Amino acid sequence: MAPIIYVNDAHRHVGETVTLQGWLYNKRSGGKLHFLQLRDGAETIQCVMFKGDFDDATFTLADRLPIESSLRLTGEIREDKRSPLGVEMAVKQFEVVSPVTQEYPITLKEHGVEFLMDHRHLWIRSRRQHAILLVRHAVVKAIRDFFDERGFVLVDAPILTPNACEGTSTLFATDYFGVPAYLTQSGQLYMEPACQAFGKVYCFGPTFRAEKSKTRRHLTEFWMVEPEVAFMDLDGDMGLMEEFVEFIVQRVLQNRRKELELLERDLAKLECVKRPFPRISYDEAITRIKAAGHEVNWGDDFGGDEETVLANQFDRPVLVHHYPAEIKAFYMKKDPQNPLLALGCDLLAPEGYGEIIGGGQREDDLEQLTASIKKHELPMEAFEWYLDVRRYGSVPHAGFGLGVERTVAWLCGIKHVRETIPFPRLIGRLNP
Ligand code: 4AD
C-alpha cells in the first residue's frame, strides 16, 4: 500500500510511489497521454496518465470523466521543472471515488453573480474564491495573534441580547420565550465591563445588522473584532488602531502573497501601509471634502462617496476623529473642550474601501451617560447593568470594532464584500 500524502508534501516524495486524493480540477488529452489536474483543497498538481500503463476502458474513462469527480491516484512523484510545484505524478493506478454524472454547473464561461451566489457551496472551489477565503483566514489569524501577543484576554460576547448597541433601526428581533431579544449588533457593551475585570480584552464573532440598503459594503451578518482597554483615551485608541491595521496588512503580505498575486492585487498599494497614518479631525475632513468639489455640510454623516473623496487624498489609511456627537452612538464620550463633539474615531481604508474601523473613548460619567440614553430614547431598564460600569470604579476606557469582510475586500482589491465571507447573508439572500 502506497502512503497517502497531500499535494503540498509531494516535493518531499520525489522518486517514491504515493497516493493522492482529491477532485478533478481540469484535464487535457494528447493522444497517448492524459494530463489531469488534481485539486486536493490546498494545492493542485498535474498527474500524467500514459496509455500503455492502463487497460483501454480505464484510459477512456479518465478522458471522459467530468470535472469535479473525486479521485484517488497512485503513482510516482517526479521532478518537473516547468510546473510551479516543481513536481508531477506519473499515474499508475486510477480510482474514481465518486463520478460526477451531470455537468458541473460552474464552467469556464462567464456566469452572472446571482447564479454564482446561488451555487456558493460549489463556487468556493474556484481559484479566485479559494484565494479570497485563504486571505480571510490569514486576516483572522493575524487578528488573534495581534491581541493574544499583547496580553489581551478573549472574552466572548453573547449573540442574543436584550437591547440595541448601534441604533434601533438595524435590529434583528427574535422571540425569547415570550420576551423580545435581538441578535447582537456589537459586543462592545459587554467588553466595557470585561475591561474592568481583565484590563485589556477583545471579542471576535459574528454580528448582525438588518441593513436595508444594498451596497457593496453591507452584509446583514458580518464578523467584527472588538478590543476594549481600561485607562485608554482617544489618542491611545488611535495608536492601537494604527498598530493593528499595519500588523494585519504586513502579515497578510508575508503569508498570502501568492493568493494576492493570483487576485492581481497591486501589492505596492499595501506595502506602503505603515505607521504613522494621517490623523485629521472631522472639521478638517469637511474642509478637504469641500475643497475637492464635493458638496457636504458640517453635521452630515459621511457616506461611501465622502469617505472615498477623503481617503483618495492619502496613500494609506486615514484616521478621522472628533465627529459631531449628534451623528454618533449614545455611548461616545463628549469632548470636554466642546460637548458638540464626540471622542470617536473612524479608520478609512484607501482606494475607496471606506470605513473599516469605528470606535473611540466611551462616556465614563454616570450622569452624562444616563442623559444620553434618555436622549436616544433607549429603555433605561435594559441598560442598568451597563450603568454599573460607571457606578463601581468607573475609569476612562476606549476601544473599537474592525469589520473583517471590509478589511478582506480591501486587501484582496475586490469590489463587493459578499465574496469575502464563505456564505454571505445579504438583504435578498439567505441561501445557500
Ligand atoms: O462603526 P460600527 O457600527 O461600530 C460598532 O459597532 C462599535 N460598537 C464597535 C466598537 O467600538 N466596539 O462598526 C464597526 C465596523 C465598521 O467600521 C465596519 O468595518 C463593520 O464594523 N461593519 C460592517 N461590515 C459589513 N456589513 C455591515 N453591515 C457593517 N456594519 C459595520
Ligand code: MG
Ligand atoms: Mg461606524
